[in-house]
Every structure is written in structure tokens, then in C-alpha cells.
Amino acid sequence: MDLTQLEKIFLDKPPFYLKEARRAVFGNLIDDWKQATTMPSELRGKLNKQCPLDISARISVSKDGTAKTLITLDDGLKIESVLMRYSGRNTVCVSSQAGCPLGCLFCATGKLGFKRNLTTEEIVEQVLFFARFLKKENQRVNNIVFMGMGEPFLNYDNVMAAIKILNDQKQGMAIGARHISVSTIGIIEGIEKFIDEPLQVNLAISLHAPNNKLRSQIVPANKKYPIEKILVCVKKYISKTGRKVMFEYIMIKEMNDSPTQARQLASLIKSLKTKLCMVNLISYNPSLAVRESRQATGIFEPSPQETIKNFKNILQKQGIETTQRFRFGQDIEGACGQLAAK
Numbered sequence: 001m002d003l004t005q006l007e008k009i010f011l012d013k014p015p016f017y018l019k020e021a022r023r024a025v026f027g028n029l030i031d032d033w034k035q036a037t038t039m040p041s042e043l044r045g046k047l048n049k050q051c052p053l054d055i056s057a058r059i060s061v062s063k064d065g066t067a068k069t070l071i072t073l074d075d076g077l078k079i080e081s082v083l084m085r086y087s088g089r090n091t092v093c094v095s096s097q098a099g100c101p102l103g104c105l106f107c108a109t110g111k112l113g114f115k116r117n118l119t120t121e122e123i124v125e126q127v128l129f130f131a132r133f134l135k136k137e138n139q140r141v142n143n144i145v146f147m148g149m150g151e152p153f154l155n156y157d158n159v160m161a162a163i164k165i166l167n168d169q170k171q172g173m174a175i176g177a178r179h180i181s182v183s184t185i186g187i188i189e190g191i192e193k194f195i196d197e198p199l200q201v202n203l204a205i206s207l208h209a210p211n212n213k214l215r216s217q218i219v220p221a222n223k224k225y226p227i228e229k230i231l232v233c234v235k236k237y238i239s240k241t242g243r244k245v246m247f248e249y250i251m252i253k254e255m256n257d258s259p260t261q262a263r264q265l266a267s268l269i270k271s272l273k274t275k276l277c278m279v280n281l282i283s284y285n286p287s288l289a290v291r292e293s294r295q296a297t298g299i300f301e302p303s304p305q306e307t308i309k310n311f312k313n314i315l316q317k318q319g320i321e322t323t324q325r326f327r328f329g330q331d332i333e334g335a336c337g338q339l340a341a342k
């Protein structure tokens with residue numbers, strides 16, 4: 001779908017037509033212009049030729065109901081997105097880049113290297129695909145998280161333009177800003193810009209380690225964006241927006257999951273002197289791509305559930321709100337850190 005092309009087609013028509021077309025695509029979720037019955041049939045034919053609505057995608061569904069889609073972009077590159085279904089809520093995890101330049105050690109996407117940034121339309125299409133899928137069951141997309149392939153703040157403008165379309169109540173997908181979250185590894189320039197955005201979109205920081213030495217080992221971008229710089233920025237974000245920040249922490253066995261590391265993490269969070277922070281513990285998901293690439297250097301393993309429970313207790317005893325993310329779609333490699341566009 002090419003939104004610029006769509007606008008061009010409607011240039012010589014009253015503005016009402018373009019609004020109607022956008023409502024049909026994002027509100028009524030049509031997948032063929034023939035379904036836009038309020039438009040003249042000649043125009044619908046032209047739209048189908050010059051601005052087709054089909055999305056080239058394959059879907060696989062996990063035992064737990066999680067669905068993963070592999071979308072082939074116009075230039076042949078492939079990206080993945082995931083639909084997680086839990087407690088009657090449907091959350092789409094979207095990708096912002098094809099591949100990723102940051103190479104975090106636990107992440108399958110990082111092993112692919114960087115191909116290119118996704119366009120605004122390519123980001124929106126991932127949500128549109130699942131919205132059409134859910135429509136067949138009379139359900140809708142409730143939440144969106146930018147935690148798929150890529151670092152969203154390295155594709156800032158397209159991610160924000162996509163969020164505006166997803167959030168637009170009249171001509172977009174009408175998903176509330178508070179139901180949209182952007183997760184960053186800590187790109188300071190991105191967080192700085194994000195602070196000034198008028199939308200109430202949530203911010204999550206992928207921290208994964210409680211000190212710079214360890215974090216630089218598993219998140220190489222930490223050398224440029226160390227923990228103390230990120231925390232200064234987060235503090236600024238909270239004082240300016242009054243919104244909560246979530247710190248994501250992937251639990252890797254005997255790497256970052258000891259009681260001492262839990263206490264270190266608690267001190268970091270407490271140093272922010274606010275209740276507007278929380279920690280989300282994520283069980284590490286081994287993926288084939290990571291296993292293959294780490295054969296020479298040792299293989300990461302998920303922390304045992306008991307270890308995660310202890311870690312969580314330590315944080316909670318120090319007064320830190322802590323949740324544990326459920327594993328979604330592990331059997332289809334659709335869980336956190338497993339997306340590799342296979």
C-alpha cells in the first residue's frame with residue numbers, strides 16, 4: 001500500500017473522497033477496493049491497479065494462539081511481526097527495521113545485520129494485516145508494541161508517522177496512544193525527541209543488565225549509550241511527561257540473574273527516586289539463529305523459573321513494581337528475541 005500514491009490519485013477530487021478512502025482502509029479494514037462500495041466503480045478499478053491493498057504475507061499459529069506473520073516487502077526483503085493473545089487482549093508486536101544494526105548477543109534479529117529502515121506504510125501494514133485477521137473473529141487489535149525487528153529510534157520519523165496513523169481516531173486505526181509502546185535499547189537522541197512528542201505513547205527501555213560492564217557484553221550499543229546516560233534521560237522524560245517507564249530485562253541463566261544483580265538493578269531504579277518506573281522480566285528465548293552463531297562462544301540458556309521468581313521477589317521487596325512477561329509463541333520462534341525472518 002502506497003499512501004503517497006493514494007493521495008496523488010485523489011488530488012483532483014474533493015477532500016472528502018480521500019478521507020472516505022482512508023476510513024475504508026483503516027476503519028473498515030477492506031482488502032480490496034471493490035469493497036469500498038460508496039466510491040464509483042471506475043475509481044475503485046483505478047485504485048486496485050495503482051494502489052493495491054493486498055499484503056504479501058504468510059502466517060503461522062502457535063499452540064498458545066500466538067500468530068507470527070512473515071511479510072515479503074516490495075523489494076523482496078522479509079520481516080516478521082507477532083500477534084500475542086492473552087486475557088481477551090490482542091497485542092501486535094511490530095518491526096521497525098529489516099534486520100538491525102545493533103547486534104545484541106541474545107537476539108536473532110541482531111544476527112541478520114541491518115538491511116534497511118521500514119517505511120511508514122510497511123510499519124502500518126503489519127498492524128493492518130493482523131487487524132484484518134482478527135476482524136474475521138469479530139475482534140480487534142488492542143495494543144501495539146514496537147519490540148519486533150529493529151531499533152525503533154533508529155527509524156524515528158517513520159515510526160512516529162506510523163504511530164500517528166495507528167492512533168488517528170477519524171482516518172486511521174483509532175488505537176489509543178496509551179495502548180502503544182515503543183521499546184528502545186536507549187538511543188538517547190531518540191528519547192530526547194520522544195519527550196517532546198504530543199502523543200501519550202509509552203516508553204520502554206531494554207536494559208538487560210544492572211551494570212555497564214555486563215551490559216556492554218550483551219548489548220554492544222551500551223558503549224555509546226551507557227546506563228547512567230540513559231537514566232538521566234529517563235528522569236527527564238518522567239519529570240516532563242509524568243508517564244511511567246518500563247525497564248525490560250531478559251533473564252539469561254548465570255549471566256544476569258543472580259541475587260546480587262537483582263539488588264544492583266534495584267539500586268539503579270531507586271536512584272531515579274520515583275514510583276513511575278517498573279521492571280518487566282522476560283524469560284530468554286533461545287532461537288536457532290542465536291544458537292548457531294554462538295556455538296564457538298557458548299550458548300545462552302533461559303533462567304530457571306525459580307531463579308526468576310527469586311529475582312522478582314528481591315526487586316519487589318525493595319518496593320519496585322515488577323512483572324514477568326509470559327512466553328508467547330516460542331514454538332514458532334515468535335517470542336522476544338527470536339524474530340529472524342525465516
Ligand code: SF4
Pocket residue numbers: 100101102103104107108109110111148149150151185
Ligand atoms: S534486541 Fe532489539 S536492538 Fe538488540 S539486536 Fe535485537 S532488534 Fe536490535
